[in-house]
Amino acid sequence: MSHARKRPGTRFAVGVASAAVLAGTLAACGTDTDSTALTWYIGPDGAPAKEKIAEACSTDDYTIQTELLPTGATDQRTQLARRLAADDPSMDLIDIDPVFVPEFASAGWLLDIPDEYAERAVDDDVLDGPASSVKWEDEVVAFPQWANTQVLWYRPSLAEKAGLSEADMEKVTWDQVIDAAADNGGTVGVQANKYEGYMVWINALIQGAGGSIVEDTEAGTDAKVTIDSDAGKQAAAVIAKLAASPAAQPDLSISNEGTSLGQMFPQGGAGEFMVNWTFAYANYRDTVGAEGGPPDEATFKDDFAWARYPRTNPETESTPPIGGFDIGIGAFTDEPDAALKAAGCLTGTDAQVTLALEAGLMPARTSAYQDPKLVEAFPPDLLALYQDSIDDAGLRPASAYYSKISGAVQSTWHAPDTVDPDKTPEESATFLEDVLEGKSLL
């Protein structure tokens, strides 16, 4: 009996004691840090530079911590999606590949950016390509952080042999490039493995001919599939021509951004024309004398050049691919105000200059291109080309179903040597419609 009477008292004492300890710990948590901690999920490109930027953008009110995302685009996207689908409040600032912005915005995972911040995120200083990549249903949903684009890298000696002058190269077509390489012992480097890079190429070819893969993408699954068009056929003709040409590289069907780098300065051979992202410049600059790089400084200076992305159609300006990263704010963050302020700083001109200088990730803002340090680090005509290319870039379809669209196109257009201008665009249109309507598995 006495035992029974004693127990509630003991329990009460234990309860009070543990509550006191718990309260103490919690209070300590609250008072130890005098500023808010924001977490910035960063892509692995230029991570050390981003850590520096995070430190520079931290203020007395908030500290920005970084959290590294996986390397692959698909892995990045699934990790972000899993956290956001679970309403993770620790997702304050997020690096997002532009093609996933519509998906994330449509899912309600990105914080609506108030007008005052939105206006600054896409003000006149921001180039057109990145500015349109952060919009979904006419609302700004992210901040452009840096911009990537593809240009044509080539050996002037190879172009001269084919009779192409520097002026010709500015409006060179895919047909000319393939013929020039095939007739003079050179090759053409592209990305045609069954992955997003192939989608980038197909999209650029189709847009370069004035067409598109899908239209009215905001209608979701009811989007209009327009890949089966003249533009689609012209794009397929370019791919088929390259696949059948001696200018095709042997690993064409599994080629990616890295595979064709070594073909620019091969051991004995004319070199190549290669479409690739902006990192190629720094790659060759830093590998002079090394295996796969230019043999010496003179070759790098005199026999390595760049031009705008080739045209699909001689009469139409090309629409170069655009990449890069945007910063979004997680819809479930506990600190939206601090995150908005931080995002403005992380994507400001200073931050973009730092990214370009330290990691070779090119700015999305015009003012950053005029920064004296950047002008010193890159050839002026290359900086001008980047700006034009990013400004005139063609976006990949902005759809909440982008991964389905990209997957369906990749699976019908791969391998490149099976592409037939008379069949492939039609087949891919049917398959894409079925996939969007949920009638076919992908």
Place this chain on the structure above:
Amino acid sequence: MTTATVGRRRREGAQLSERARAEDSLGRKLVAPAVVLMLLVTAFPIVRALYLSLFNYSLTAPDDRAFVGIANYVTALTDPLFWRATAVTVGIMIITVAVELVVGFVFAMVMHRVIFARGIVRTSILIPYGIITVISGFAWQFAFSSTNGFINGWLPGVDDGFNWFGQFGSAVSAIMISEIWKTTPFMSLLLLAGLAQVSEDMLEAAKVDGATWWQRLYKVILPNMRAAIMVAVLFRALDAYRIFDNIFVMTAGAVNTESISFLTYRQVIEQFQLGMGSALSVLLFLSVLLVAFILVKAFKVDLAQARQG
């Protein structure tokens, strides 16, 4: 004599029925908490998957969610991709379980009969089973790799530059070898338990009657192990039908090596198609039930009668 035996059994059954009923009732009470817990943990996701499978529902377009009835099932069951994945999965299941049964039985005999260093022999046979599948998958991927692997160098008649993951046949073989290496110990462990149940008296009697080693194996050991073999094959077949880790690590589904689980994973995790993914999960669940049913019928073993009086 036969009638006498049957009569005695019946009488015993009648006498035991009271006790058996009490035992059954106690048994039910004892498992009740576990059953309730299992229902809580498993029934909710199953019912939720069934519900979601009736919708066209993408996580990235929650506003477009629409009820479509059984359309997802119709799409899946009429799609060549689904049947290709099913064929690959069934093929992997049959081949790996068959090989594991034979190899696992040999290992079980070794573990059963070994006289010296019993602990070491048993432990070394069981080591692969203790390794996490993802890690063993990576280990085998490196082993088969054409750039830094050793398998091409060891196998006669195979070119050093041969890419095992470049085409279906060799890629699926590599996956199966990794799977077999990893799970054979589990098979032999279950078979060892069965071997231990075969009475030495019967074996000696057979020996005295002049039965050869093969006859003793086929007429005495195997029939007496039927329940154990059935459990081993059932467990492994169901496991093999859900194969995922090795495929994910070694090929990521390339060159048509996709299994049903992997196809489901891609729909849900990569494409965020909750509706279609749930429909595929339900189909996977039903096919696992079907495999279990076929195996139980094929072995003619009533698991409820396995209780030893």
